[in-house]
Amino acid sequence: MNDTPGWASPGSAPSDGQNPGVSGPAEPADRPGRQPADQPGQPGPSPQGPGVKWSKEQPPPSQWSAPTGPTGPGQAPPPPPGPGWGAPPPGGPGSGYGGPGGPGGHGAWGSGWGGPPPAAKPGVIPLRPLGVGEILDGAVSTMRTHWRTVLGISLTVAVLTEIVVVLFQGLVLDNTSADALNDPSATLDELSRAMGDALLDSGVVFLITLIGTVVATALLTTVTSRAVLGKSVTIGEAWRDARPQVLKLFGLICLLMLITAGIVTAGALPGILVTVAGGGGAGVALTVLGIIGSGVVALWLMIRFSLSSPALMLEKQGIVKAMSRSTKLVRGSWWRVFGIQLLATVIANVIASIIVIPFTFLAAALSGDGVSGFLNGAGDIGWTFLIVSGIGSVIGSMITFPITAGVTxxxxxxxxxxxxxxDLELARAAGVQGYGSDAPGTTPGS
Structure with missing residues (x-):
């Protein structure tokens, strides 16, 4: 078991200062049948090897015990303290000799090797490979331990983002596009114009939300990285640390979205061309298959690049270098990274939906046309609806931002x-004493 740093079974390697070819402890001076080499006229020990120093007849193992003091010539050795090697030391459990209450909790002597002690945990996670539950718990623990900073960042970013979105929807957007899309007698030109306006409006709202998400992710990345070391950080300190990388992070996210859109468009384009050329059902089927296939490729790439954001923020890398680092870190662990990211996203969205949906229905109920008009798509989206639903979106974002950023x-x-x-670098940065390749607790976890 020498291939695991810091943990080797007894006897698996020579002790310090002892050559592998030399035998173990020297035999006692009063050993029966031994010929002392310093007596005149008596031959010394045979040079054939260390094995001939011992008699063929050995006493029972239970009669050997650790020496408690020097024994001179003519003095009998002290009586054994117990049944032999492996007897527990005096004091019993909890006496400081490694019992259940002793240091490290390794178990009493003679009870067997029970494994290394837990890894160092200066912050929200232990410094060793993590399991799925530990990653999720670390993200939640960061929120709970540093709640002032985490919720302060999430609340500030969510409020500012939602104010811009509400003002844009209330002052700039109008309902002509929605009315045209819901009108069965609308002409093709009216529908095309309405769809274009709706896509433009949705794009602007998405861009505003994306900017808020980028800022929140940048700040929360700094907070989570400090929480791993057991150190707190204020909102101002997080902003000063993250500010030089915010524009790069925005460019990274935009580049990833462009890659995704380009792949999906390239997959759907052949089917669209066949449909336009009069392919009918064959063109539609080809379009669907192209979208599905390109979607799988886009998903595979996005998971490979999913760790680009923390690599860019924590390593102060450029966009291309951060994407390369993410690819290297995810290689061989694609399914694991995908599963954890998917689980975190589902949990965050479920929690956010539990909060946002009631606010949406409350906003619809307070509006002029009520809930029935909202469900039928004929309701008038006024300021009351925008403000009340915006409050729900702010509360939901306060939960989703820390979970998704922390898990990543x-x-x-x-x-x-x-x-x-x-983990070695993190331990040194956290000031953990004696943590290294020879320190206990470095055995990999799950």
């Missing part, structure tokens, strides 16, 4: 611990 950062740290032994 902890996944990045976990992959670096598994591949690059980042």
């Amino acid at each position: 950062v902890l996944l990045y740290i976990d992959q670096r611990i598994r591949r690059e032994a980042l």
Whole structure:
């Protein structure tokens, strides 16, 4: 078991200062049948090897015990303290000799090797490879331990973003596009114009939301990385640390979206061309298959690049270098990263939906046409609806931002611990004493 740093079974390697070819402890001076080499006229020990120093007849193992003091010539050795090697030391459990209450909790002497002690945990996660539950718990623990900073960042970003969105929807957008799309007698030109306006409006809202998400992710990445070391950070400190990388992070996310859109468009384009050329059902089927196939390729690439954001923020890398780092860290662990990211996204969205949906129905009920008009798509989206539903969106964003950003950062740290032994650097940064390749607790986890 020498291939695991810091943990080797007894007897698996020579002790310090002892050559592998030399035998173990020297035999006692009063050993029966031994010929002392310093007596005149008596031959010394045979040079054939260390094995001939011992008699063929050995006393029972239970009669051997650790010496408690020096024994001179003519003095009998002290009586054995117990049944032999492996007897527990005096004091019993909890006496400081490794019992259940002793240091480290390794178990009493003679009870067997029970494994290494837990890894160091200066912050929200233990410094070793993490399991799925530990990653999710680390994200929640960051919210709970540093709630002032985390909720302060999430609340500030969510409120500012939602104010811009509400003002844009209330002052700039109008309902002519929705009315045209809901009108069965609308002409093709009216429908095309309405669809174009709706896509433009949705694009602007998405861009505003994206900017808020980028800022929140940048700030929460810094907070989570400090929480791993057991250190707190204020909102101002997080902003000063993240500010130089915010524009790069925005460019990274835009580039990833363009890659996704380009792949899906390229997959659907052949079917669209066949449909326009009069292919009918064959063109539609080809379009659907192209979208599905290109969607799978886009998903595969997005998971490979999913750790680009923390790599860019924490390593102060450029956009291309961060994408390359993410690809290297995810290689060989695609399904694991995909599963954890999917689980975190589902949990965050379910929690956010539990909060947002009631606010949406409340906003519809307070509007002029009521809930029935909202469900039928004929309701008038006024300021009351926008403000009340915006409050629900703010509360939902306060939960989704920390969970998604925290899980991504902890996944990045976990992959670096598994591949690059980042736990040693984190331990030194956290001030953990005696943590290294020879320290206990460095055995990989799950």
